Amino acid sequence: MALLSASPSQPTQSAPMKTSRGPAGGPRRARANPSLVVSVAVVCLVLGLGLVFPVLQVLFTAMSPEGLDAVGDLVGSPVNQQVVVNTVVLGLSVAAVGLALAFLFAFVQTRLDVPFKRTLHVIAIVPVVSPPFALATALVVLFGRNGVISQGIFGVPYDIYGLDGLTLALALSFFPVVYLTLLGMMQRLDPSLDEAATSLGAGRGRIFRTVTLPMLLPGLASGFLLLFVEAIADLANPLVLGGDFTVLSARAYIAITGDYDVVSGAVFSLSLLIPAILVFLLQRYWVDRRKVFSVTGKPTGRPHLSRSAVAWVVYALAVAVALLIVVIYATIVWGAFSAVPGVNNAFTLSHFEFVLFGIGSEAMIDTTVMALVAAPLAGLVGVVVAYLVVRKLPRTGPALDFVAMLGIAVPGTVLGIGFVLAYRAENLFGGVTVIPSLVGGAAVLGGSVGIVMVLLVRSMPAAVRAGVSSLHQIHPSIDEASASLGADDATTFRRITLPLIRPALMAGLTFAIARSMTTLSPIVFLTTPDTKIMTSQILAEVDGGRFGNAFAYCCVLMLIVLGLIGLVRLVVRDRSARPAPTIGALTTTAAAVPPTETPVPVGAVPTKE
Amino acid sequence: MVDRGTGHVVLRGLTKRYENTDPAAPPAVDGLDLDIRAGEFLTLLGPSGCGKTTTLRMVAGFETPNKGAITVDDVDMLRLPPNKRPMAMVFQSYALFPHLSVFDNVAYGLRIDRSRRSGLEDAVEIALTSMNLTGFGARYPHQLSGGQQQRVALARAMVMQPSVLLFDEPLSNLDAKFREQMRREIRLLQRRMGITSLYVTHDQAEAMSLSDRIVVMNSGRIEQVAEPSEVYTRPASVFVGNFIGRASFLSTPDARPQGGRARIRLFDRDIEVAAHPDARHADTALLMIRPESISVTPAAESGHGIVRSTVYLGATVDYEIETDHGTVLASVNDPDAGALLEEGTRVRLAVDAERTYLLPRGADTSTEPDLEAVGATR
Ligand SMILES: Nc1ncnc2c1ncn2[C@@H]1O[C@H](COP(=O)(O)OP(=O)(O)OP(=O)(O)O)[C@@H](O)[C@H]1O
Ligand SMILES: [Mg+2]
16 A cells, blocks of 8 residues: 555665664563662762661761660650640641641532631641741741730730740641642542432531541541651751751751751751651551542532531631731731831831842842752652652562652751761762862862752752652553554653653742742751852841841842743643643543643642742 | 555564563463564454464563563564554554644654655645545644544554554544444555554454455463464364353354264254364363354243343344254344344254354363353343
């Protein structure tokens, strides 16, 4: 037929000739291909140097004779015991309050027939882009000893420092991610289950107790665990709001930056690592297993939306919280323009001058540049890890996935101290410098290499999760078709896989940018006079009581993050101007790439507006 | 058929046992020996789970066999990764790249092979035209019907002019009418291009109409390799006879097989039938009768059997008849709808001796058909 006769120049022998180029060896050899080896090597190098080696250094230091002394000190001293108790109490109270907030907002969205739900949704996710300190500092201005609200309006000398203030600040900072997860789950709950229960004679309250709640249990459990870990690992808020209420992360920070006692720092941070890893394991091997069974497939019908008296009470509660968030953010913006926020409210531009043209400008540029270097790397490496895990390494994949996800499970304090321990001095091997100093005054490129590594390791897990979940939705035969048409693995990855998982990659990238710009706890140990990072600059301003400058920093930081995210979206939208493969509900091929569901990994930023 | 002289595929002792499967169970593919002639259209046919897909994927390179050899034109395939093998595969799910247009899908393989980039546009256009896809080049897969998607998948594989084409149930997602049409087109195209084709299906009609030869598989092993007509009329085993088409198997203890023939007394007549070489003893042999090679006439009294069920299908009517030898299925062509035999009617039967075949029961009892159910279900 025409297909053949039209291209007579094509030698029919060409195909068999192709075969003679293959490498020699037995059947097994077909598996070992260079691009696979290279990518595995690169991934192992990144994870090994950026995560495993520093964390092991923390472990070794804690196990050293001095370390064991410090351990004895930690266990023996009543002061330190109190610190441990404080940390656990804080974790639990943040987890409880945060979970309640998340559930409250998800419930209002999915179960109530009330106005302004869309507005409530947007307000609830605003805290995700907030830099550290923003919330805490605003709370101090509003409810501190000279609080604008506590003192100014009610005239009570309320003291927000301590457990109550910390709980509020941390719960408000971290509940949005849990809210998004719960919202997704509750939207996917099949209303026909409710209908079935109703037809069996159950009332509303009973249905909620016996049907809805049990199905949400895994989501609630994982939300609780997530909030707990985030709360105990957080450093910024305890530094501002802690007062006499000392927690482990702050203790470790003070040990290192105040007492120059790296060993104690390592021991303190290690006691953070253990619960964090336990929770991570619990989440991974217990909660995630259960999820599969609890949410049914495609929802049918519409849920019943309530408008009862109880509903209005619940709604009022949510609105009150939303108002608080609005007030806090208004305070941040207003404070950035006030001479001394809460004390002298004269309008001034001096804070912005300081940030935009003074010392701050350097930090602004350094931070943005480093985020722009780290984020795309994190996105790319994360997606490569996901590809290896899902497609190429059926047996070792889970272990690789596990290590990559540790990047987020390991508390920032631990990672930061690990970097100090691992890379402050040069790493010599047989008298030759293998890795130059990456941290401290003598570090190469002013320590920026170390900082970028930390940012990379910290933001990669989100890209891995996003990549894994979207790769699972691409049928393997798509890859095989490409191979069968002559493409090697690298070509298939570039031409087929990457374009298909681009939405997930973008979600990961967006998250990585936000995370890189706003992260504090590992970075604060790594900054040098040559490399200024905005978050640690904010810390200095807050420490010095210059709240106006801190607020201006926060505003600028938020604008940069939002700007960069907007830019990424713009670029993506532009590139996919041609008909996007939004296939979803079509035939079998369509099943190859259903629209990627926004993955919400641990600590992720929402990608839906 | 154009003999291109390339694409001679040889499988020797091919064995695949999946990891993490019960080591006591037989392997998914168990010592397969197969010679696929250059330009031949060979179909792997068998019940679900018999190892067809596994075999195909080993040839394609997506699975590594535990034992055995695969060569194409005397080149060892096992040392080559899938993308270096001179083959192209058509997938059941079509596996079109959703982010590429129809044109780019078809051009994908040509772009990878540097030597074929010149004249790429023409080659793709011709391939699209030959698949009746003219004007569809700019569309995306999700803008096509299932049938059109399948054509694109075919065009994408054929444009590569591989030595061997591999198909894994490519038509199973199409509706019955369209399937028949695609069947004809695939056959025509393959004949003209003369590309060796290995085709997996569990649809016998597909296998019969497409194939030069059919390989009937059962739990990882080959039962028979033969032309479609031989597979139907002279099955190598009860399993094959039962799997291909419909048949009744009667035990005939008075059969006397000898030298490939056998004399049997059946329904008051002495007949001589062809016998399988292994059917040497009457008590281990079964007589296969196809439902269309038995005639049914109502009998006043006595007769050979009683009609137990009547199923009217329009073009034919199926009678299940209880006889002294067991239950027999008879299918009568072009029946008179007003004069169907009622259940309980006594009938006389006559079989066409040339169309029956004496088979050994087979050692493996698990593959033996349930004699009562055979006539009724198949
Ligand atoms: N990846 C796998 N891991 C373990 N066992 C497998 C795997 N794939 C197939 N099998 C098993 O191998 C056997 C052969 O499977 P195969 O897919 O080759 O069957 P098939 O003949 O193509 O069946 P079907 O007609 O249903 O497609 C089956 O028993 C199946 O359960
Ligand atoms: Mg199959």
